Amino acid sequence: MTLTNRTKVVSNKQMTFVESLYLPAIFAGMWITIKHVFRKKITIKYPEQKREIADIYRGQHILKRDEQGRERCTACGLCALACPAEAITMIAAERIAGEEKLYREEKYAKVYEINMLRCIYCGLCESACPKEAIFLTQKIVDAEYTREAFIYGKDKLVEPIDMDKRIDVSKRQTDKVLKFKQLKHERHNI
Numbered sequence: 670m671t672l673t674n675r676t677k678v679v680s681n682k683q684m685t686f687v688e689s690l691y692l693p694a695i696f697a698g699m700w701i702t703i704k705h706v707f708r709k710k711i712t713i714k715y716p717e718q719k720r721e722i723a724d725i726y727r728g729q730h731i732l733k734r735d736e737q738g739r740e741r742c743t744a745c746g747l748c749a750l751a752c753p754a755e756a757i758t759m760i761a762a763e764r765i766a767g768e769e770k771l772y773r774e775e776k777y778a779k780v781y782e783i784n785m786l787r788c789i790y791c792g793l794c795e796s797a798c799p800k801e802a803i804f805l806t807q808k809i810v811d812a813e814y815t816r817e818a819f820i821y822g823k824d825k826l827v828e829p830i831d832m833d834k835r836i837d838v839s840k841r842q843t844d845k846v847l848k849f850k851q852l853k854h855e856r857h858n859i
């Protein structure tokens with residue numbers, strides 16, 4: 670059964686003397702290569718050079734702190750539930766007296782891990798989070814030598830407490846999302 674109309678009849682004709690030298694074919698191939706040397710390069714010397722990427726590029730995740738430096742994540746597990754790659758795991762713990770300045774809610778993620786090898790950077794965890802605690806960023810996940818090194822814990826995910834080093838995620842909030850959050854009866858981030 671014919672699958673396509675593309676057929677090529679194989680010729681059994683004898684090569685001429687010039688063809689049997691292969692030189693014309695070699696020079697034709699080299700001419701194609703030489704032409705490409707002078708064309709504009711489409712590759713860049715990464716990591717020295719980096720391409721411009723979109724403000725809402727979906728790269729490495731960050732766990733946000735609030736204005737007072739407290740971790741926003743309340744270990745509700747919605748991000749893990751939404752994750753199609755099952756890349757997120759966490760262990761919840763109860764905030765004890767004296768930890769109010771560390772954690773925003775009474776429950777927090779004692780352990781929070783993302784397996785960057787499993788992650789497909791779909792952003793569903795960001796969309797699912799009711800506390801605006803997890804965002805993807807423009808940072809590209811570093812290359813590593815072992816599989817274990819790609820499991821990112823809180824040490825790599827939680828943003829710095831220093832206000833100057835905080836990650837600005839305001840550009841990830843579309844007008845539609847911002848309008849939604851202005852509806853008091855609909856607000857999810859309280």
Ligand code: SF4
Nearest residue numbers: 752788789791792794
């Ligand atoms: S970006 Fe997608 S795949 Fe990656 S952790 Fe979030 S939900 Fe899972």
Ligand code: SF4
Nearest residue numbers: 742743745746748798
């Ligand atoms: S990051 Fe958001 S969705 Fe995930 S556990 Fe924390 S609060 Fe819940």
